[in-house]
Amino acid sequence: MTQSAYTVTVAKDLADLIPSFMNNRRKELETLRAALAKSDFEELRRLGHRMKGAGSSYGFDLVSTIGKAIEDGAKTSDAAAIASNLDTYEDYLAKVEIVYE
Amino acid sequence: MSEVSARPRPLGLSSGFRVLIVDDDPDMSEFLAHMLRAEGMDATTATDGEEGIAKVYAEAPDLVLLDVMMPGVTGFEVCSRLKSDEATAMVPIVLVTALDDSASRVRGIEAGADDFLSKPVRREELIARVKTLRRLHETRRELERRRLAAEVESREAIRRAFSRYVSPRLADRIIEDAGSEGELFSRRAQRIEVVALFADLRGFTRITERTEVVEVVAMLNEYFSILTDAAYHHDATIFNMAGDSLLVGFNVPFPQEDAAERACLTAQEMVARFAPVATRWEQRYGIATGVGVGICMGEAILANVGSPHYTSYTIIGNPVNTAARLMQTAPANEVLMCGSVYHKVRALLPESSVEPRGEVTLRGKEEPIAIYAARVAVSE
Numbered sequence: 120m121t122q123s124a125y126t127v128t129v130a131k132d133l134a135d136l137i138p139s140f141m142n143n144r145r146k147e148l149e150t151l152r153a154a155l156a157k158s159d160f161e162e163l164r165r166l167g168h169r170m171k172g173a174g175s176s177y178g179f180d181l182v183s184t185i186g187k188a189i190e191d192g193a194k195t196s197d198a199a200a201i202a203s204n205l206d207t208y209e210d211y212l213a214k215v216e217i218v219y220e
Numbered sequence: 221m222s223e224v225s226a227r228p229r230p231l232g233l234s235s236g237f238r239v240l241i242v243d244d245d246p247d248m249s250e251f252l253a254h255m256l257r258a259e260g261m262d263a264t265t266a267t268d269g270e271e272g273i274a275k276v277y278a279e280a281p282d283l284v285l286l287d288v289m290m291p292g293v294t295g296f297e298v299c300s301r302l303k304s305d306e307a308t309a310m311v312p313i314v315l316v317t318a319l320d321d322s323a324s325r326v327r328g329i330e331a332g333a334d335d336f337l338s339k340p341v342r343r344e345e346l347i348a349r350v351k352t353l354r355r356l357h358e359t360r361r362e363l364e365r366r367r368l369a370a371e372v373e374s375r376e377a378i379r380r381a382f383s384r385y386v387s388p389r390l391a392d393r394i395i396e397d398a399g400s401e402g403e404l405f406s407r408r409a410q411r412i413e414v415v416a417l418f419a420d421l422r423g424f425t426r427i428t429e430r431t432e433v434v435e436v437v438a439m440l441n442e443y444f445s446i447l448t449d450a451a452y453h454h455d456a457t458i459f460n461m462a463g464d465s466l467l468v469g470f471n472v473p474f475p476q477e478d479a480a481e482r483a484c485l486t487a488q489e490m491v492a493r494f495a496p497v498a499t500r501w502e503q504r505y506g507i508a509t510g511v512g513v514g515i516c517m518g519e520a521i522l523a524n525v526g527s528p529h530y531t532s533y534t535i536i537g538n539p540v541n542t543a544a545r546l547m548q549t550a551p552a553n554e555v556l557m558c559g560s561v562y563h564k565v566r567a568l569l570p571e572s573s574v575e576p577r578g579e580v581t582l583r584g585k586e587e588p589i590a591i592y593a594a595r596v597a598v599s600e
Contacts, residue, residue, distance in 0.1 A: 130343075136254060140247050168289060172318065173247045175340030183340055 125215045129178040134219050140177055144212055151189070151205055155198065163201060164193035181211055237354055238262040240281035242272030242298065243316070244290045248339075252285055255343050256350065269293025273301060276308050282357050283350065284313045285337065288324050296331045303332030310360075312353050316341070387452035393474060409523030414472050415479040415561065416516055416540045417456070418547035419447055419490050420465035423509040427501065440464065442497060447511070450489040454482040459534050465547065469535050472522055480517060480564035487513040487555040488596050495553070495598035510552020510598075515561050516542040545580070546591065553598055559590035569594050 129137060147166060154162040170186025185208050192200040239256050243249045244267055253263035264279065266272040270293055276284060284302070288295035295315055302308040315333040317324040325336055335349055379391050421443055428436050447466050451458055455476065456468040468486070470479035491511045498509045520537030539558075546556035556577065557565075566574070573595045579588035 132258060133251075133254065136247075136250055139250070143247055165289075165291070168318065169245050169248075172316075172339035172341075173245055173251070176248065176251050176342075 122210070122214070125181065125211050126218060127179050127181075127215055128218050128220055131219045133177060136177070137217060140173075140179075141212075144182065148205065148208055148212060151201075151208070155201055155205065158196075158198065160193040160196050164190050167191075167193055179215075182208075185211070236262070237283070237357075238264070238279065238281045239283045239285060239350065240264055240266060240272065240275055240279065241285045242266045242269065242275075242290070242295070243285075243287040244268055245287070248287065248316075248341075252341065252346065255346055259347060259350070261350070261354075269295070269298040272298050276302055276311060281311060283353055284311055285316055285350075286313055286333075287316045288321075288328070289318075296327050299328065299331035299333050312357060314349060314353065387455050390455055390457065390474070409521050411519055412472060412522045412535075414517065414520045414522070414535050414537075414539055415470040415483045416520065416535060416543040417451075417468045417470070417483045417486060417513060418465060418515075418540075418543040419468075419487070419511055419513045420463070420547055421494075421509055422512050422552040423507055424464050426507050427505050427509065430505070439501070443494065446493050446497065447490050450486050450493060453489060454486045456482065456486055460532070467535075467540070467543075472535065480515075480561045481568060483515050483517075483561065484555070484557070484565040484568050484594075487515060488594075491553050491555070491596040492598055498552075508552065512547055512550035512552055513555040514543040514546025514548070514550055515555065515557040516540075516546060517558065517561050518542075542580075542589075550593070553596050555594045555596060557592055557594070559592065562590075562592040573597065 147170070151163065151166055154166065167186045167189030171183045171190060172186075174180065174182025174184075174186055185204050188204045189201055192198075192204065237260075239261055241249045241252045241256075241263055243252070243265070246267070249265040249267070253265060256263045264275065264281070266275045269290055272284070272286065273293075275281070286295045286298055299313050299315065302311060302313065309332075312334040313332070314335045314337050315324070315328040315331075316337045316339055317328065318339050328336060335353060337346060337349055379388070424439075424443075427439070431439070443464065444461065444466065448458060451466075451468045454470075456470055457472055458466065458468050460467040470476050470482050470486075476482060490513060494511045502508050516539040518537070518539035520535045520539050522535050523533075525532055525534050525536070542558060546558070550556040562574070575593050577591040577593050579590050581588040
């Protein structure tokens with residue numbers, strides 16, 4: 120599922136942390152894809168759990184939502200569901216716009 | 221390596237409240253550290269359980285924010301380990317768990333966690349929990365500080381009281397003993413082998429007859445200072461001071477294997493250190509003075525003796541009586557001792573300085589005891 124645009128509102132005082140946060144998300148996507156290619160569901164579950172924790176803390180609710188879906192998919196070894204969520208994640212990371220306030 | 225630790229701390233904001241964040245996700249630790257620093261706290265990070273434990277020991281943080289799900293040593297294990305060591309058990313631990321994970325909370329409680337924080341973290345919740353724990357921590361630290369201050373004060377009071385009777389070193393041992401077994405001085409009277417030493421000042425009565433009262437007091441103080449210094453020097457316990465005589469004991473309240481030797485050295489030091497004072501007084505008043513000493517050893521009773529209004533920690537018995545009698549007959553610069561003391565200390569005395577003085581029969585004893593006199597060489 121893709122969207123034409125995603126907007127995230129982040130607290131102003133977190134602005135300094137965001138470039139590093141976004142960079143880590145892009146690296147994370149690669150790691151997730153590699154883990155899926157190897158059917159490493161334990162690694163997928165771990166990464167999904169981590170996304171779930173970090174995402175909303177920073178204000179990126181969809182990162183948490185996708186993370187939870189990946190974690191759940193990994194628990195039932197549902198590769199198709201995970202693949203679909205990774206596509207959504209990639210689309211999100213490509214289009215997300217951050218508003219500081 | 222965490223990017224967080226490389227970030228400079230905000231200057232001037234540090235309050236001395238130090239939080240250690242243990243999380244394998246650098247984004248989480250950076251986020252938490254950022255929030256805490258914004259509140260003026262110090263934050264450091266560790267990226268796994270082992271590093272976290274090591275940093276708790278190395279840095280003694282005031283609070284630990286601990287992620288549960290980490291590769292390797294889990295947060296539960298870290299928590300149990302820290303809570304089972306007395307050295308770290310008091311450090312409050314907040315376990316950071318997934319919101320929907322109630323099983324983790326139960327395990328966390330079992331592991332000894334002080335509080336929980338849900339992931340994703342809401343900053344209001346984070347700050348509220350940390351501030352509550354901080355207040356608790358500060359109250360506890362203040363109470364601990366007051367307790368320590370009271371303890372130090374009471375130790376000092378004991379030290380001041382006892383150091384009038386015993387050497388400062390002995391006072392420390394007594395305080396330690398009071399901390400462990402206690403009641404050294406309150407426990408009931410006991411029979412104990414003691415070495416009793418009596419010293420007094422020959423010729424002093426004649427000086428007092430022709431001197432102002434104020435001057436007599438100053439002279440006595442000078443004399444007793446020398447004697448008590450010598451006694452403390454060899455870890456004696458001072459039991460009594462009356463007129464110009466002083467009673468000290470060895471092997472009490474703690475055993476001293478070389479009690480007789482200590483007594484002998486104390487006597488020699490008393491005589492020798494008083495000699496220059498005697499010379500000065502003789503030049504001034506024309507009357508010769510000098511310290512005479514009697515030493516005897518044997519079984520005595522050690523007790524607090526007295527009425528509810530006045531008690532005295534003292535030794536009672538034959539060796540004390542005999543030492544007193546020996547002191548009365550000892551001329552200036554001479555140490556009279558009973559045979560059992562002499563046989564233990566003869567190696568300390570030049571043979572030419574010692575002479576046997578016959579035997580005396582002690583009250584209540586059938587066998588007479590041998591007496592020896594040792595002259596102490598004093599430089600004029």
